Each structure stands twice: as C-alpha cells, then as structure tokens.
Amino acid sequence: MLDLTYDAPKPKVIQGAKSDWELVIGLEVHAQVATQAKLFSGASTLFGAEPNSNVAFVDAGMPGMLPVINEGCVEQAVRTGLGLKAEINKFSAFDRKNYFYPDLPQGYQISQLYHPIVGEGEVLVELGDGTARLVRVERIHLEQDAGKSIHDMDPNMSFVDLNRTGVALMEIVSRPDIRGPEEAAAYVGKLRQILRYLGTCDGNMQNGNLRADVNVSICQPGQYEKYQATGDFSHLGTRCEIKNMNSMRFIQAAIDVEARRQIAIVEDGGEVTQETRLYDPDKNETRSMRSKEEAHDYRYFPCPDLLPLEFDQAFIDDIAATLPELPDAKKARFIADFGLSDYDASVLTAEAENAAYFEAVAEGRDGKLAANWVINELFGRLKKEDHVIGDSPVSPDQLGGIIALISKGDISGKIAKDLFEIVYTEGGDPAQIVEDRGMKQVTDTGAIEAAVDAVIAANPAQVEKAKQNPKLVGFFVGQVMKATGGKANPKAVNEMVAAKLGL
Ligand code: ADP
Numbered sequence: 001m002l003d004l005t006y007d008a009p010k011p012k013v014i015q016g017a018k019s020d021w022e023l024v025i026g027l028e029v030h031a032q033v034a035t036q037a038k039l040f041s042g043a044s045t046l047f048g049a050e051p052n053s054n055v056a057f058v059d060a061g062m063p064g065m066l067p068v069i070n071e072g073c074v075e076q077a078v079r080t081g082l083g084l085k086a087e088i089n090k091f092s093a094f095d096r097k098n099y100f101y102p103d104l105p106q107g108y109q110i111s112q113l114y115h116p117i118v119g120e121g122e123v124l125v126e127l128g129d130g131t132a133r134l135v136r137v138e139r140i141h142l143e144q145d146a147g148k149s150i151h152d153m154d155p156n157m158s159f160v161d162l163n164r165t166g167v168a169l170m171e172i173v174s175r176p177d178i179r180g181p182e183e184a185a186a187y188v189g190k191l192r193q194i195l196r197y198l199g200t201c202d203g204n205m206q207n208g209n210l211r212a213d214v215n216v217s218i219c220q221p222g223q224y225e226k227y228q229a230t231g232d233f234s235h236l237g238t239r240c241e242i243k244n245m246n247s248m249r250f251i252q253a254a255i256d257v258e259a260r261r262q263i264a265i266v267e268d269g270g271e272v273t274q275e276t277r278l279y280d281p282d283k284n285e286t287r288s289m290r291s292k293e294e295a296h297d298y299r300y301f302p303c304p305d306l307l308p309l310e311f312d313q314a315f316i317d318d319i320a321a322t323l324p325e326l327p328d329a330k331k332a333r334f335i336a337d338f339g340l341s342d343y344d345a346s347v348l349t350a351e352a353e354n355a356a357y358f359e360a361v362a363e364g365r366d367g368k369l370a371a372n373w374v375i376n377e378l379f380g381r382l383k384k385e386d387h388v389i390g391d392s393p394v395s396p397d398q399l400g401g402i403i404a405l406i407s408k409g410d411i412s413g414k415i416a417k418d419l420f421e422i423v424y425t426e427g428g429d430p431a432q433i434v435e436d437r438g439m440k441q442v443t444d445t446g447a448i449e450a451a452v453d454a455v456i457a458a459n460p461a462q463v464e465k466a467k468q469n470p471k472l473v474g475f476f477v478g479q480v481m482k483a484t485g486g487k488a489n490p491k492a493v494n495e496m497v498a499a500k501l502g503l
C-alpha cells in the first residue's frame with residue numbers, strides 16, 4: 001500500500017449569473033473484456049472483421065439457443081476487481097434487462113443488476129497540480145455489448161452488424177466523487193492504465209473498447225459535503241447522463257458545457273430533468289436523447305438461462321497470485337529505488353511495457369541518467385516516428401551500453417547523442433562503435449593541453465578580454481571542443497583553460 005495522504009477534493013467552481021456552482025460527476029465506464037470469445041458464446045471478439053462473421057446462433061438471438069458462460073470473462077472481471085482493491089462477490093447472478101434494438105436481437109441484454117460480481121473499490125487519481133485523491137468505485141458488473149446499426153451506407157436502408165453483439169463488457173460504476181472535467185479525464189486515464197496493466201481491457205478508446213457514460217449535476221457550495229456526511233443524494237442536484245463518450249478531450253468539453261446548461265436552467269427558475277443526453281463535438285453542445293428510464297422500465301428479472309456464479313476463496317486467491325505490480329506501486333518503487341522525480345516516474349510507468357524497458361536499462365546503472373535517456377532521447381525519437389516501445393530499434397541492452405559509456409567518462413553527452421543516432425539507425429554494439437569510429441572522449445591531458453594552447457595562441461584579443469571578464473572562458477572551451485570534434489572532456493578543458501589564462 002502506498003503511503004500517501006489524500007487531498008481533499010477541489011471542486012471546479014463555475015460562476016453563474018447569480019451565484020457560484022460546483023460540479024458533481026459520476027462515471028459509468030464500459031470496458032470491453034480482453035478475451036478471445038464472447039461472454040456467452042464461442043464467437044470471436046476480433047475487431048474489424050467482415051460484418052456479421054463473428055456471430056454464434058445465440059448472439060443472433062435464434063430461438064432456443066442457450067447462453068454458456070465464458071469462464072475467462074469471469075476471471076478477468078475478478079482480476080479487475082482485485083486491481084481496484086475491490087470486494088469480490090463470491091455470489092453473483094445475471095439478469096435480463098429487457099429492451100429491443102435491431103442490434104440486440106435477443107430482445108434483452110444479459111447484465112447483473114442485483115448481484116454484481118465486484119463491489120466497492122477505489123481508484124487513486126493524480127491531478128496535474130501534484131495532488132492525488134481517491135475516487136470510490138461502487139460496483140463492477142458483467143454484461144453483453146450490443147451490435148452496431150449502420151444508417152449512413154444507403155439512403156433507403158439500414159444495416160446491422162452483429163459482430164459486437166454479446167461481447168463481454170465490464171461496467172465500472174464510480175461514486176459521484178469526481179468534481180471537475182480534468183478530474184474526470186484523469187480518472188478515466190488512470191482506470192485505463194490499470195486495466196491495461198492487468199490485461200483485462202486493451203483500453204482502445206478509438207475502437208470503443210473503453211467508453212464512458214458521464215453523469216453530471218451541479219450544486220451550491222457546501223451541498224456535496226452534506227451528501228458525503230449522510231450518503232443522502234437529495235443534497236445533490238438532478239443529474240443528466242451523457243452517453244458513450246470515447247475521447248478524453250470530449251469528456252471534458254461535454255462536462256463543462258452540460259454544467260453550464262444546467263446552471264442557466266436553474267438560475268432561470270427552471271428545473272433540470274433527469275435524462276440521457278448526447279454530446280455533439282461539432283456544435284459543442286449536449287442534446288436530449290431520451291428521458292431517463294428507471295430500472296422497472298426494463299422489467300429486470302433473473303436470467304432463467306444462467307445459474308448464479310459462485311466461487312470460493314481459492315479461485316480468487318489463484319487470480320490474486322498472478323496479479324502484476326500495478327502502476328501506483330511501480331511508480332513508488334521507481335522513485336525509491338532509482339531516485340526519480342515524481343514526474344519522470346509517472347511518465348515511465350504510464351505503460352507497463354515502457355516501465356519494463358526502463359528497468360532493463362536502469363538495472364545496475366545510474367537511474368536518473370537512464371530515465372533522462374529513455375524519456376528524452378528514446379521516447380522523443382519514437383514519438384516522432386509514431387512508434388511505440390515495442391517498435392524500438394534500440395534494445396535496453398544497447399541503450400544501457402550507451403549510458404554505461406557516459407557514466408565511465410568514455411563519451412561526452414554530446415557524442416552520446418551521435419552514438420544514439422547511429423545505434424538507432426544502424427544498430428550495433430555501442431562500445432564497439434565508439435572504439436571503431438574513434439569517438440572516445442579525450443581525457444588525456446597532453447592532447448587537451450595541446451588543443452588549448454593552439455586555441456589560446458590563435459586568439460590573442462580574446463585572451464585579453466577574458467582576463468577582464470572570466471565569463472569568456474566559454475569561448476575557449478567551445479573552440480577546443482570544436483577542434484577535438486566534441487571528444488574532449490568538457491570538465492577537463494574548462495579547468496585547463498582557466499588555469500592557462502590565470503583565472
Ligand atoms: P444508471 O444505470 O441508471 O445510470 P447507475 O447506478 O448505473 O445508474 O449509475 C449512476 C451513476 O450516476 C453513478 O456513476 C453515480 O455515481 C452517478 N450519480 C448519481 N447521482 C449523481 C449526481 N447527483 N450527480 C452526478 N452523478 C451522479
């Protein structure tokens with residue numbers, strides 16, 4: 001467990017025409033479970049397949065077909081719960097949520113209303129200003145995704161693609177603990193990071209594999225504290241739910257514009273009606289989609305086709321034993337073991353693959369130097385070419401080799417950059433390249449002295465000036481570095497120049 005004191009929430013305050021308003025936000029994140037097969041059928045979950053090619057009879061709602069639970073999805077949900085330090089419910093059950101959509105041919109979605117698989121958990125959310133706070137997770141339940149209706153391919157017809165129908169989703173429901181647009185984005189980002197570490201969802205928001213329903217309400221200052229003290233939601237304003245957001249940027253914009261819409265209504269003497277809305281990024285506005293349904297509108301009832309899920313402690317313990325080191329723990333360890341700054345540790349632990357790469361480079365070497373090189377040189381270079389760490393032409397061994405040469409004083413920082421470029425584009429063993437191409441730093445004082453003498457002899461006017469103004473030493477150092485092709489040890493040159501000029 002991290003030793004952190006959590007910061008009090010700093011609600012985003014929006015000034016209305018009449019008074020100040022605070023934001024209250026709760027998120028329902030739908031995360032597609034990373035598995036090969038769907039929740040209740042053996043059909044593939046592969047993205048981008050030919051329409052309607054990944055559809056089992058049960059997904060298509062064929063009469064008499066029965067769902068069969070995919071144990072892999074259950075394990076992934078438990079793993080996710082453990083990663084969010086949540087209570088795992090050894091008993092959970094599936095319910096039918098009845099509604100009709102052409103892309104949900106069963107006529108109902110199988111979900112878990114009454115007995116979700118995971119209970120209370122938490123997400124540590126770090127904010128840009130260096131503060132961190134806990135957002136509570138209320139529950140996680142398993143449910144089926146719907147398919148896709150396509151209305152824009154033909155002027156007279158609509159099409160349905162059932163590939164996604166029945167794919168397993170985890171719905172991760174937060175408490176209304178989020179207090180501003182940036183915090184909402186940071187929460188989604190952190191959740192995504194944890195899921196990716198766990199390997200339970202790939203977090204690909206573009207493909208819709210991670211998307212959020214964003215609940216927004218406004219309240220007067222002081223009201224949220226009353227809600228927190230009592231758990232009584234009547235202290236809060238009426239919420240609107242903005243459906244299916246799959247971009248961090250739009251989540252923030254939608255919250256802001258929705259809060260302002262609600263403030264205008266309330267200050268005008270009106271009331272916010274609870275409803276489901278859609279965000280239109282082109283117009284930067286939210287629009288009513290449908291009035292909010294209550295649970296009874298869906299006539300939820302226990303799914304008669306599926307037994308409840310029951311498992312014992314050993315099942316949970318086995319999954320717990322395979323949990324990887326998670327982002328918070330890894331970051332804390334990087335700070336403690338490698339002496340990294342909070343910022344560098346955050347960057348390096350953003351993705352598990354990046355962290356593993358860094359560790360391989362830093363092991364037994366100067367951690368801070370390794371962090372600088374991985375973040376500034378390698379990540380910078382990869383980003384320029386739109387590459388991820390898996391595409392890196394430089395292995396941890398090679399980058400470690402460069403760093404070792406710097407630490408030993410064999411090469412200067414400047415030469416190291418040239419060397420990095422060679423290794424990046426041509427490959428090879430850094431030490432060998434330095435040897436073969438004569439890139440070794442000149443630490444031999446005789447050679448440096450000769451170069452210093454030559455530069456001093458060639459610049460008598462500068463010598464006079466430098467004697468008046470010692471800052472001009474830099475000119476000579478620069479000239480010597482140039483003359484030695486950047487290979488002289490800058491520290492040695494500096495000392496020698498100062499000594500020769502009697503400074
Ligand atoms: P539903 O499925 O009906 O939308 P859920 O219980 O699944 O209901 O989710 C409700 C979400 O709305 C939760 O994330 C919760 O934190 C959030 N929420 C509840 N009340 C408010 C409120 N007053 N303001 C903002 N968010 C709220």
Ligand code: MG
Pocket residue numbers: 028
């Ligand atoms: Mg919900």
